[in-house]
Amino acid sequence: MTEALVSIDMGGSAARLAIFDSGNMTLEDSVKIELGAETEPLEAVAQIASVIASWEQNREGAIHTVAAGLAGLHDASGTIITWPNRPAWNGFPFREAFTSATGKPLILFDDANLAAMGEYRFGLTYPVNPLLYVVVGTGIGSALVLQGDVYKGARGASGELGHITVDPNGERCPCGGFGCLQLYASGRAIERMAMAAGLPVTTAGDVFRLSAHGNEAARIIIHNSLRLLAIGIANAVRLFDPVSVVIGGGMVSRFPEVYRSLEKTIQLILGTLPQKNVQVSLSVLGDDAALWGGLAYGLQQVSIKNKEMEGVHNE
Structure with missing residues (x-):
């Protein structure tokens, strides 16, 4: 060997x-x-x-x-x-x-930087520059691949999509900020919100399954979470103007049919901007x-x- x-x-x-x-x-x-x-x-x-x-x-x-x-x-x-x-x-x-x-x-x-490089090197059928990779799991992260390497920022802390503010009047995040995207669109957030609503769930997966079976409270939680996620990604697209966006992570791997809807929502949010037709796809490599x-x-x-x-x- x-x-x-x-x-x-x-x-x-x-x-x-x-x-x-x-x-x-x-x-x-x-x-x-x-x-x-x-x-x-x-x-x-x-x-x-x-x-x-x-x-x-x-x-x-x-x-x-x-x-x-x-x-x-x-x-x-x-x-x-x-x-x-x-x-x-x-x-x-x-x-x-x-x-x-x-x-x-x-x-x-x-971890998001690693996932982005994995997708760039082994998942894509051809090189894409820039590539915005978004990971949705217990938390939310992202990475921007430029010319074959991840952009790390001045302090090595770029890509914190999960900690952009989507609700300035929202609750405090463990990161120290308020109203962070991760508090509303991550797997752990979906689980927490469903429990607070009194739904009989123990995991975020339970909420997706309840929603698929017609539970209105679960459907609203999933809908609102996906919309905020789409807003966060659309803002990143406005800022970085990537050729394409790849979305991966544990939640996406388990419920791909739900997250495929993000492309249309993101494009709708982008309105008439030049990025309005940005390609949004799910990770080939998954978890x-x-x-x-x-x-x-x-x-x-x-x-x-x-x-x-x-x-x-x-x-």
């Missing part, structure tokens, strides 16, 4: 891991680890380390790269600055803890987009290192 790369997608409710053969870029195995709201960060790291150790023991080639995407904002050292869906993790030195548990260095990214993004970034890092080594040898 050739050397392998491990990709990790750390979302608001689970950690998904995949191991790829770096030589032929094929997926060897994947694992999903459920993470409850009360899961401690060290506990999560230990579970991830156990999976990686098991993979390495059962293959001939070594794991040369580990890339991970976090749904929370982290700094250059790999310490989590703020994670609205996991506030207890704020201040946790994720990279340091991971390296200590596994003995391996970690390339750390925003696996961030995992394939880890492979894309990992291969990119390996390529950079190889070129640096060639430069040293040629001097």
Whole structure:
């Protein structure tokens, strides 16, 4: 076997891991680890380390790269600055803890950035520039791909679509803002609003199913959430003028027939602007987009290192 790369997608409710053969870029195995709201960060790291150790023991080639995407904002050292869906993790030195548990260095990214690169590199049939990728799951994120790489912004914090204000008089978000899109259009928001309305649900999926079966309260919650999501995406389209928009994430993968309606709504909101016919499609890679993004970034890092080594040898 050739050397392998491990990709990790750390979302608001689970950690998904995949191991790829770096030589032929094929997926060897994947694992999903459920993470409850009360899961401690060290506990999560230990579970991830156990999976990686098991993979390495059962293959001939070594794991040369580990890339991970976090749904929370982290700094250059790999310490989590703020994670609205996991506030207890704020201040946790994720990279340091991971390296200590596994003995391996970690390339750390925003999860939406990884998903965008996965879709750009392995999902699209041809390169699209600019590409706006939107992820809708436990939370909401986005990323803009420009000339084959994600635009990160001056502070590495671009793409926070879930924290744009859609209701200036709305409730306080864990991020510190008010009326954030994530409070009304994410999976967790749909679940929370349905429970507040007294619906017999435990997950956001239950709300979608109730809506499909004619429950009016559930239908209104879904309708309002999708409309606010469409408004948020339309505003991003106005700002960045992408060639196309790809929408992915856990909620989209489970209920694609509902989220396909976003294209017409977004185009309607854009009115007569030049972007009014922007193409809006659902992710080809689905829940696996961030995992394939880890492979894309990992291969990119390996390529950079190889070129640096060639430069040293040629001097």
